[in-house]
Amino acid sequence: MVRTPQQFKEKQDIEVKTEHRVTKIDPKAKKVEVVNLSKSQTEWVPYDKLIIATGARSRRLTIPGSNAKNIFTLKDLEDGLRIRNYVDEKEPKCVAILGAGYISLEMCEAFRLRGLETFVFYRRELPAGNLEREISERILKELQENDVHFLPSHELVAFQLNSNGEVSSLETTKGNYPVDTVLMALGFIPNVEIAKEAGVELGKTGAIRTDIAQRTNVTDIYTAGDCCEVFNLVSQDWVYTPLGDIANKQGRVAGENTAGGRAFLSGVVGSAAFKVFELEVAFTGLGILAAQRYGFDVDSQVIEAESKVGYMPGAKRILVKLIFDRRDGRLLGGQMIGKEGVARRINALAVALHQKMTIDEIARLDFAYAPPFSAPFDPILIAAEQAAKKIKMD
């Protein structure tokens, strides 16, 4: 938690009302309906400018038994506390995590640290199914080395509950598995209901449509964060990428513009990083499938190289995959995995994407070199060099 309501008031003169839910927006009369949840009181509050930053909620499966009290989701601090309290009090033995995205993978470590037998059920064949196969395969290996049971190609059918209303086992298309805790980590749904009802337009992703100034289609209503779309500079498309750093950037733009300034966020390239036990995983831009869908003539290059000069302590092997357009050599995306030097290194590729650089240009970049930090040829340079050769040979 970065700040409390008192700090907002004292340091910034911003009134913060927690446990207050806005239930309606009236854009004609320019007011919102607010319910004080602790007192169950409702009032209408007028505005001149409005920012919708309603965020997102965890997607939940709706199958028989899915409202049981030992089924959790994880999005915010309160969710995290709920899970920790449950583990403290009930000392569960065995958790089923549904989904294999970054929340699932990070929670594997948390649950294993607390000694829970951990199962990951996923509808796809490999974890982190949106990433490249080479990355997913290494994630799978890391899970197995940490005694996480990964169960691929499962569709959930139902939860069986005991007499306390708790899940005692879950049934999938492949069998029945006894568990005493469930975490649904199945992605996020933007909270757009009050916006939509007020006539605020949604994009094709289902999140609030916006522009680079964070305006909506309704005058004096702006939006920011996990409830709205963001422009992807690589695909040149409005996408839904609910991440905290993007939310903060959009928030600054919305805040500046509602206060009479002129700010914009030209877009993002889709960078993110997460940790799976000892592994760092990082990616930016488009994967092969997405790039093909957007009509690029896609090729790729995978290499492995040392994170720093091999004789230095802590040097680790990194896998780098570059995705590029074979027509002009333009970089479209990059993904990396390894035990050291991955999460920060991806940022160089993010800059390259912002600047629409070609793999040939990337191969000749002047990176800082010293044995404790890197090799004379950085893994990114090696990957780009190999990729560039591939194009020239064609």
Place this chain on the structure above:
Amino acid sequence: MAQKEKLIVIGGSAGGPSAAARAKRINPELEITMFEQGRFVSYGS
């Protein structure tokens, strides 16, 4: 005295607090209220 211009921010996780703070910096005269349905603010940033 003219009434202060009112900015309402719905949501107090990440985008909301960033927006409110920036708006106040740009225009200190703004009267800003941020509503959050949960117990905590600024938990997502």
